[in-house]
Amino acid sequence: MEPMPPPIIEITGLALIPPGSTSRYGTNRLTVDTGDVIAIAADTPADSRHLLRVLATLEQPEKGNYRFNGTTVNLKRYRQCLAVKRRIGYVAADSTMISNRTLLENLLFTRFYYENDLTIDIDRTMAALCRDAGLFQNLNLRPSALSDRELLKAVTIREMGKAPEVMLIDRPENFMAPTTNNALFSHLQHMVRSGTAVVFISHNSEMSGLANRRLTLADGRISAGSVSRFGSSKQVMI
């Protein structure tokens, strides 16, 4: 029997104090496993967003030991965090694009950097996603020319292009309909089938129903529970 792979993200002894809040949340162990689809729920949206930023290593928790794929990450070591961030897709209201680059350059920025080549073009999957999201004709425009919705779609495509191990998404219902004829959603389903975990915050019951686990921030605790009302989200997503 093969040993179980370590969780993609594991935080032990976690304590969170969201900025500007007096609430303190804690849990002994929080995990995000391969293929998980997790919905975060909290009393206030800011608290769930803070947890999302902690998972993305964009914020440091008050306390906690962060492990990524079984390797302990020292959140105070900037370069170590960068290597982890690269493997996390983060789509939220505060995830933006570089404003003085075109949309195309933004989508290819990571590849420009890591492949050391400025002549590369977007691959077929990304082109298809852009076409479906109505962004293909805007590829040579600056991000400021896009609407908020288009910008979030573009950020999602950019993050999906990283082939992340976990996607963290804040309110996906704002830019993605949970239907199979939506290319972004279909691609996300495909990613989940390939083992990518998805953690999201949603106020939309249809979207929340896709989760197979739920993280609830309430009464000072972060409690994890499986979702039974809508069935296994793995069944829904796959």
Added chain:
Amino acid sequence: MGKFVGALGRKTIRSGNHLMELCALTYRITDIALPLPRIGRALIKRVIVEQVYFTAVQALPVIIPIALIIGSMMIVQFSQLSGKVDLGKLVVLLILREIGPLITAIIVILRSATAVTIEISYMNVLHEIDALEMAGIDPFHVICFPRLVGITTAVVSLIVVFDLMAIIGGYAVVRSTTILPVEGFFNQIVKGVMGADIAVGILKGVFYGITITVTCLYHGLNCKHQITQIPVATSRAAVECLFYCLVINIFISFIYYV
């Protein structure tokens, strides 16, 4: 009296800490980027070229007329003393050693230092730096280092342009528009210029470039949360850059010429 000494002490410690932070930032930028890693080289080179274009090439229409005006003004004034002083030597002393580097630094501060501070502040406040980090890219690598190299190269190049335009252009303007006695001007310059004069001008340019960039990056990177911090940071960065450039100017001049 005790309160005054206390306040003075606190101010001194704060200024000392601030200087140390600027030095630490300079060290951090150069430490991660030298030797330049293979990864990201093409992108970094492109950002450097863009920065040189914005800071040097786009500044030419500003710096050339200023150099011509200052060069002709000085030649006109000094030619009044023709026969009493060595005109070429005087022009070299003032333009190559002092005025050229300093005016160039002031123009770069007015045009580019403020722009860089605003750009970096906006990137920070609007989470564009976070976006780079989420791509696994060190912002010091693709933002700070190219600006350090680009602005420093631009300042040195602009100093050379300013000196040439002030001396040659200034002479041409005076010669073609006045009847002032400026014969033998170039011979006097050739005799007056020493290798050290050119080296000191370039050295000042290098120090100005590093100081201007690091000061602007420091203030830009310190704007984290509110957009209203940006004008304050920009103003502080510009004033600090000017002050540091003046201090560096006097410091290098003292070392070489006193």
